[in-house]
Amino acid sequence: MKGGFKMSDRPVMIEFDDVQKVYPNGTVGLKDIDLKIYDGEFVAVVGLSGAGKSTLLRSINRMHDVTSGNLKVDGQSIVGYKGKDLRNLRRSIGMIFQDFNLVDRASVRRNVLSGKVGYYSTWKSSLGLFSAEDKQRAINSLKRVNMVEKLYTRVDELSGGQQQRVAIARALMQDPKIMLADEPIASLDPLTTNAVMDDLLSLNKDLGITVLANLHSVPLAMKYADRIIGLRAGQLVYDKPIAEVSEDDFAEIYSESHPVTGGAVHG
Numbered sequence: 001m002k003g004g005f006k007m008s009d010r011p012v013m014i015e016f017d018d019v020q021k022v023y024p025n026g027t028v029g030l031k032d033i034d035l036k037i038y039d040g041e042f043v044a045v046v047g048l049s050g051a052g053k054s055t056l057l058r059s060i061n062r063m064h065d066v067t068s069g070n071l072k073v074d075g076q077s078i079v080g081y082k083g084k085d086l087r088n089l090r091r092s093i094g095m096i097f098q099d100f101n102l103v104d105r106a107s108v109r110r111n112v113l114s115g116k117v118g119y120y121s122t123w124k125s126s127l128g129l130f131s132a133e134d135k136q137r138a139i140n141s142l143k144r145v146n147m148v149e150k151l152y153t154r155v156d157e158l159s160g161g162q163q164q165r166v167a168i169a170r171a172l173m174q175d176p177k178i179m180l181a182d183e184p185i186a187s188l189d190p191l192t193t194n195a196v197m198d199d200l201l202s203l204n205k206d207l208g209i210t211v212l213a214n215l216h217s218v219p220l221a222m223k224y225a226d227r228i229i230g231l232r233a234g235q236l237v238y239d240k241p242i243a244e245v246s247e248d249d250f251a252e253i254y255s256e257s258h259p260v261t262g263g264a265v266h267g
């Protein structure tokens with residue numbers, strides 16, 4: 001926060017307004033969520049398994065639909081989006097997953113170019129007819145995650161950390177405004193964890209991409225994020241800029257037995 005600059009002075013990129021999500025079987029995924037995420041923020045989402053972290057992330061690109069309330073991305077309400085609007089929303093949001101979601105038997109290059117598949121007709125993409133510009137973009141994306149020397153390597157010959165970096169490069173093909181990282185390092189060892197988190201940080205700081213990452217590790221969240229939010233049983237029970245965060249704060253979020261206090265630790 002140099003020179004008194006605050007993230008909340010920036011435009012709002014994602015806004016939840018009284019959002020509820022109830023799954024068809026009655027499970028509450030999200031409850032009474034009010035949340036603003038600012039353009040260029042790096043937000044870590046922490047909480048116990050089942051707290052609603054994935055549901056929160058996946059409602060932003062409409063992988064999950066919310067049950068009620070409003071959700072805006074870049075000023076536009078996205079809850080009713082269909083067809084072209086929904087496709088454009090998803091193009092503007094990159095996503096990476098715990099298990100990478102790459103095509104194992106294809107090359108790194110092919111996987112990264114597949115980040116552009118939705119932009120081409122089916123026949124062109126099935127024949128691998130990508131434009132020279134997109135081929136160059138794939139190389140640039142791989143350079144950004146230090147993976148360009150693996151361009152022609154098959155994905156199943158890479159380590160987990162390398163695969164996650166390829167997944168980041170693939171997401172970059174869309175030129176996203178937002179990057180959702182759903183437990184990006186849960187399958188990785190500590191060394192590759194730092195490499196992947198460093199990549200996410202560089203997208204955030206160098207390219208200005210707003211990053212939301214679900215993390216199980218509070219120390220990691222403290223190291224990388226501008227702000228930490230905590231969920232418990234679908235509710236937002238913690239929300240602080242990193243300068244105010246103390247590791248002791250997390251006892252409540254991570255205690256299995258403590259009842260939800262109705263957001264007393266908000267803000």
Ligand SMILES: Nc1ncnc2c1ncn2[C@@H]1O[C@H](COP(=O)(O)OP(=O)(O)OP(=O)(O)O)[C@@H](O)[C@H]1O
Pocket residue numbers: 023024025027028029047048049050051052053054055056
């Ligand atoms: N498709 C679904 N149908 C029914 N319930 C679901 C579905 N997906 C998630 N849930 C439930 O919603 C709640 C929130 O799940 P969610 O996956 O968002 O939590 P999480 O914090 O991401 O957990 P984890 O860290 O284990 O991934 C949990 O109780 C979960 O069992």
